[in-house]
Amino acid sequence: MSQDDKDSCKVFNSESNEEPEDIRNNKRKNQKRSSTTNRITKEGYIHLIEDSLNTFKLAPSPIPNKVAVHFRKHIGKINQQCSYCGAAKDEYVVPEVKFNLIGKTAALLGYKVACKTCEMISDLRHLNNSMAKDIVHSSENMKSISQHFQKVNELQHGHETALRNAISKYRGYIHSNHKMRKRLANAVHRSIKRGTESSYGRFTGTEFYMAASSPSVDNDTPCLGVARMGRKKKMTTHVPVSSIVLAHNNRINAVSMAINMQKILKNKKISPQAKEYWRHWILKEVPNLNGAMMSQLICSLVDLRMVYPDIIRVCILKLEDILASNNTTDILEAAVSILTVPRIHSIISLQDIKRCVYVVISQVHEATGEILLRLTQAYTSMLLHDLVTVHELGSLIQRTITHPDAVRVIKSNINPMVELLKASTTYIEYIGDGPGHVGDITAFIRHNILPVLFEDVYELTAEQVTDAVVFLDKANVVVDRNTLVLCSQRFVRDAPQFAITAMLQFHNAMINMGYIDPKAILTLITTLPRRTQSLDSVEHILALIRIVQTANLQSEYMNEFILEQLMQIGYKVGKKHKIAFENMKNNFVKDCINLLDL
Helix, strand or coil, X not given: CCHHHHHHCCCCCCCCCCCCHHHHHXXXXXXXXXXXXXXXXXXXXXXXXXXXXXXXXXXXXXCCHHHXXXXXXXXXXXXXXXXXXXXXXXXEEEEEEEEECCCCEEEEEEEEEECHHHHHHCCHHHHHHHHHHHHHHCCCHHHHHHHHHHHXXXXXXXXXXXXXXXXXXXXXHHHCCHHHHHHHHHHHHHHHCCCCCCXXXXXXXXXXXXXXXXXXCCCECCCHHHHHCCCCHHHCCCCEHHHHCCCCCCCCCHHHHHHHCHHHHCCCCCCHHHHHHHHHHHHHHHHHCCHHHHHHHHHHHHHHCCCCHHHHHHHHHHHHHHHHCCCCCCHHHHHHHHHCXXXXXXXXXXXXXXXXXXXHHHHHHHCCHHHHHHXXXXXXXXXXXXXXXXXXXXXXXXXXXXXXXXXXXXXXXXXXXXXXXXHHHHHHHHHCCCCCCHHXXXXXXXXXXXXXXXXXXXXXXXXXXXXXHHHHHHCCCCCCHHHHHHHHHHHHHCHHHCCHHXXXXXXXXHHHCXXXXXXXXXXXXXXXXXXXCCCCCHHHHHHHHHHHHHCCCCCHHHHHHHHHHHHHHHHHHCHXXXXXXXXXXXXXXXXXXXXXXX
């Protein structure tokens, strides 16, 4: 036997640990191929899709079918050539969408004219239907589509083979990531939503795309992307544009969105990213606003919890510009809206508030009754923070009670009555015995407001009853005893409806007017300890001690309750105060009386 035959007849010895060299080489190649396949990551797969989409002049679009239905248009025969193959008199318009699959965003760039075959290639749904028809009816429809695809994209045989090899290489990985592909499609669907056009653009992940067209009535509101960012899908509510009635203006878009989304997004959480986008575009559009739009914007920002200092400052600057141009329509209402923002003193500086007050003073002669009442409420709040003087508040109240329209508004509803009552109480408490409008204000309230309020005490809320009784005390209004008896009976019946502060104010006012009802005091003693909220301030405790002392109430139960509240405050403020409170334990009532100097 020749040497070649011997070599060819060599048999692998199973007992040996050695393997033939050709087997080892094949194993190395397989391991290298498997390791290369295993190194394919999700990002690599996404880049592969994007590269494939960007390579072709015409390729199937990854738009989900539900979204594609709203994007595609059939406009009939037009005298334009196909943007892909150059066919004349085409009748389809297909969307050109830019995708960022990693960022999960999509933007509609525009539309292109397409013939029927090119439109079919760009639609995956049509391709699937064509493939199904070929299988069922043994037609060659897909063959003609494939030839048209190669012709439009100018594919040579080598390129086609390379593409097929690439697809076959990654086919297993692509099929194993069906869930990821579905998640990406859902993200794209949420980004572009169901609508082809938008008057102010749409929020898509980390990008903001603008469109110049006006919104369609049949489309869903694109603004809902703001509420959708950072929230779960089940919390999203779709509201049609027809129910919101968006006012289209080429220059005022984000502001209109804030105004019209006020009721929908009120008391709902909006993500910080969406708020930041919104704030950015509102700042750009505020210089184009008029007084009426600015007033609506401020009210909307309060409900949306988006009152930013820079927006308020820009609004004040705009009001000053309008005032200088002598076109002062509706700027008073806008300025009042700014001043009535809750805690406005902590949002903007004192200088900005004074500039806004200057706008109000210059236009207050044009104020209606409703605006005067709102302004009175704002002045009352600002007086507590020394932003306006007590004489300015008194002059405003005097103007309000002498304004025919304001008087009509006050007499028509209880709420304006109570607001004027609270403002008058604050003014009387601040002015004291000094010169002012106390007499005129007290006379107006005594003749026009108090008879209506005390006509049926049980129709009022607990807060309104407290405000009325406190005014009687501060203004030294002489009232018959039956009125005080009715108020006391109302407290006994509905004590749980009164807040802790209202309880203490009510009883202090009744004691100051010389009326002490044992049932009301007993109700106070039994109600306070059962409240989950404790007396969290020394002022509350001192007011309660004064009530107990003035009513000559001997109650060990109440003394222990007050002591516990004092000790809780002591633990809150520190050891030093806690020791001081513990030293008061032995002779508690006597020390409290000396502290009050009673």
